[in-house]
Amino acid sequence: MPPTPVYLLTFGVMLIVFVGFSAVKILRQYERAVVFTLGKFDRVKGPGLVLMIPFIQEMVRVDIRTQVIEIPSQDVISRDNVSMKVDAVLYFSVMDPERAIIQVQNYLPATNMLAQTTLRAVLGQHELDEMLSDRKKLSVDVQEILDAQTESWGIKVSNVEIRTVELGENMVRAIAKQAEAERDRRAKIIHAEAEFQASQTLVNAAKVLSSIPAAMQLRYLQTLAEIGAEQNSTIVFPMPIDIITPFLGILEAAAKTEQAKGANGSLPRSSPDDLPRLA
Numbered sequence: 001m002p003p004t005p006v007y008l009l010t011f012g013v014m015l016i017v018f019v020g021f022s023a024v025k026i027l028r029q030y031e032r033a034v035v036f037t038l039g040k041f042d043r044v045k046g047p048g049l050v051l052m053i054p055f056i057q058e059m060v061r062v063d064i065r066t067q068v069i070e071i072p073s074q075d076v077i078s079r080d081n082v083s084m085k086v087d088a089v090l091y092f093s094v095m096d097p098e099r100a101i102i103q104v105q106n107y108l109p110a111t112n113m114l115a116q117t118t119l120r121a122v123l124g125q126h127e128l129d130e131m132l133s134d135r136k137k138l139s140v141d142v143q144e145i146l147d148a149q150t151e152s153w154g155i156k157v158s159n160v161e162i163r164t165v166e167l168g169e170n171m172v173r174a175i176a177k178q179a180e181a182e183r184d185r186r187a188k189i190i191h192a193e194a195e196f197q198a199s200q201t202l203v204n205a206a207k208v209l210s211s212i213p214a215a216m217q218l219r220y221l222q223t224l225a226e227i228g229a230e231q232n233s234t235i236v237f238p239m240p241i242d243i244i245t246p247f248l249g250i251l252e253a254a255a256k257t258e259q260a261k262g263a264n265g266s267l268p269r270s271s272p273d274d275l276p277r278l279a
Contacts, residue, residue, distance in 0.1 A: 025050040025059065032097045033059040044097050062097035066158065067108070071115050073166070082128045085166040088142070090115045096154025104153045111150060115160070118145050128171075135162050 027033055027046035035042040035050075037057050045059070052059060071088040078084065092111060094100045100107045122142050123131060131138060143160040150157055167175070209219060 022054045023052050025052060027061070030063060030065045032062045032064055034062060034097050034101045035059045041098065041102060060101050062094055062100060064094050064097065066091055066093045069108075069112050069115065071112070071119060073164075074116055074120050076120055076123045078123065078128045078131065079125060080127045082171060083168065084128070084131075084171075085164075086119065086123055086131075086162060087164050088115070088119055088139070089161045089163055090146070090157065091159040091161075092146075092150070092155050092157045094154060095156045099152065099154030107153055107155060110153070111146075111155060111157075114149060115142075115146055118142055118149070119160075119162075128167075131162075131165055135165070138162060 025033065026049055029047045031046055033045045033050050035045055035052070035057055036059070037053075042057065050059070069090040069092070071090055073085045073087040076084055076086050090111070094107070104110050119142055122138060122145065126134075126138065139160045139162050142162075143157055146160065147157040
């Protein structure tokens with residue numbers, strides 16, 4: 001039984017709808033279409049409405065937004081033979097959709113694998129102390145190497161962040177002991193410097209007090225005032241020799257005077273009647 005015109009019309013409408021859906025594509029703002037005509041690269045289209053020739057042209061969608069890849073934990077041996085596990089985060093974007101589709105089979109896993117090998121190679125050239133202190137610099141080194149290698153794929157590596165450096169328990173204890181020893185060394189150096197500054201200050205103060213005796217007396221009186229403010233019941237303090245010296249001089253002069261008088265008193269005294277005779 002030959003097909004009726006209704007069936008033919010229905011089939012024609014369905015064919016037109018199918019061809020229409022396959023010919024019209026809508027791309028978002030962050031998408032680009034790599035168009036192939038009979039298997040050959042034609043052009044990069046988008047965003048917006050893209051018209052395709054059914055059965056002759058095909059397209060591959062490419063996301064040009066910045067993508068994030070977590071680099072899984074890698075076993076790394078540093079230059080000083082320390083074993084550790086390191087993971088990182090990679091940020092990249094597709095700058096040339098044509099090369100990202102044609103030059104590499106699948107740019108996403110290819111970039112991930114390349115990031116893993118580059119991370120191990122770069123960190124293996126540095127010592128443990130550099131990994132712990134200069135992590136930002138190492139991240140920049142990995143980013144620059146990856147960017148240079150993925151440029152031929154049309155991919156731009158914008159940033160690499162080394163997230164975690166995991167050490168073994170023995171190495172963690174060794175680092176803790178090293179840090180404790182370093183803190184003790186700094187504390188001893190600071191204490192020695194403080195002792196030196198204090199001794200130097202005391203030397204300078206002694207020079208000033210020895211050059212000006214009045215300053216020593218004022219300092220002595222100030223010390224007595226401070227002791228008296230503590231409300232002690234009994235205060236025992238030495239008498240400075242500078243205060244006693246004037247009194248000792250007075251006593252010595254008085255003793256000499258008495259001795260002179262005593263010497264004069266031992267001579268025979270003259271009476272008034274003897275004065276003419278003596279004359």
